[in-house]
Amino acid sequence: MESVAIIGAGLSGLTLAHLLKGKYNVTVYERDESYSARKQGYRIGINSDGYQVLLSLKNEKLVDFLNQQKLVGFAMVDETDKDLVRFEFGESWIVSRWKLRNMLTEGVEIEWNKKFESYKHENNMVTIQFADGGMVSANYLIGADGVNSQVRKQLAPEIAIQKLPYFQAGFIVPFPTKEQCPKYHDLLQTHLVRVLGPKGSTILLLSMKDQGELIVSPSVQSKEMDFDEFRGFFKEIYSSSECLSILGSISLENKGVELGFLQNSNLASFKANPFPKQGNVFLMGDAAHAMTTHRGLGANTALQDAADLAVAFADKQFERYVDILFSRGVAAVKESQASTEQIHSFDAYKRAWFLKGLGVALAPYMFFKNLLKK
């Protein structure tokens, strides 16, 4: 049986390992010391594309887990808590990224504490060098090692990660009580909430009510700020909002995502596909196409890559996979960046009118969509 070495036990690497096991000797090499070494305490939204890929793993426990928390819709409000627009999701499963990753670690071979450094080709095989001095050879090498991929740096060095002029952080705070924030307490039971404020600022609120917690992710179009400046900026803008009491509980101790610039890859600027279509080294997920978080496409695109790469392995036809990786990656990077720019760019009231207009335009579509569902 031929061997496949996957670098990175993230969502795409683990999914591919499940899809290939039994047909190839698959080993995942992960730099973390163990599955619990780096707790990633936030939720991600799995859309119907990502859900279909996870369903194809035929794991009932995983399906039960996915179905635990579904959100009905998305609400946008302004900095004084006034509604701007609400719409229903097609379907969205909101899950703990850490728990999802842990479930995917079951049933596949993983070598922890194995930091990939470089590779070289030898006699039709790929020889992989790890930071601890160890080496292995495999028929195929897959770089699923995330946004700062070392495999990508060697395979497609022209793809670079760009810092965008938006400064963001993520915090995990106690879920607000009804007394503290009556509006958000109720709305967050069913909706993901985006607060749009002036000066290009915005806050994402996402429930983790099953844990009694809330994710708060403020971001602003800005130069670099330290934590006190960042918190002060938001407290001033959201002073007439229920958000103020939520913002009062953010601190450096409860951060889930570091304060820093949003990152994106320059993939969208390529006219021609920069990924090699032949050979035995391929990329997937964020390693190939890092994108901003605002459209919630990163994990879903990465999962689709894993499914398509598994199909390519079935008949060793990798060209089509590499074409899809590029075209879907470019589309997702562009869409995510457009979403980031849009939520940061307008003044709040202009956005309100824009979004109200969007709501009116979408109303007949949503009406007929719901009618057809019934």
Ligand SMILES: Cc1cc2nc3c(=O)[nH]c(=O)nc-3n(C[C@H](O)[C@H](O)[C@H](O)COP(=O)(O)OP(=O)(O)OC[C@H]3O[C@@H](n4cnc5c(N)ncnc54)[C@H](O)[C@@H]3O)c2cc1C
């Ligand atoms: C706050 C936040 C919210 C998000 N929300 C959403 C959302 O709602 N919906 C969505 O679709 N996406 C979301 N994303 C994006 C999503 O998490 C990523 O796009 C997705 O995890 C990418 O999967 P991946 O397998 O490519 O990489 P990752 O899941 O990042 O996995 C990469 C793995 O490679 C390992 N690794 C890195 N370097 C090495 C090395 N040298 N050697 C060995 N191992 C290495 C890492 O430790 C990691 O385990 C969000 C991201 C963030 C930060």
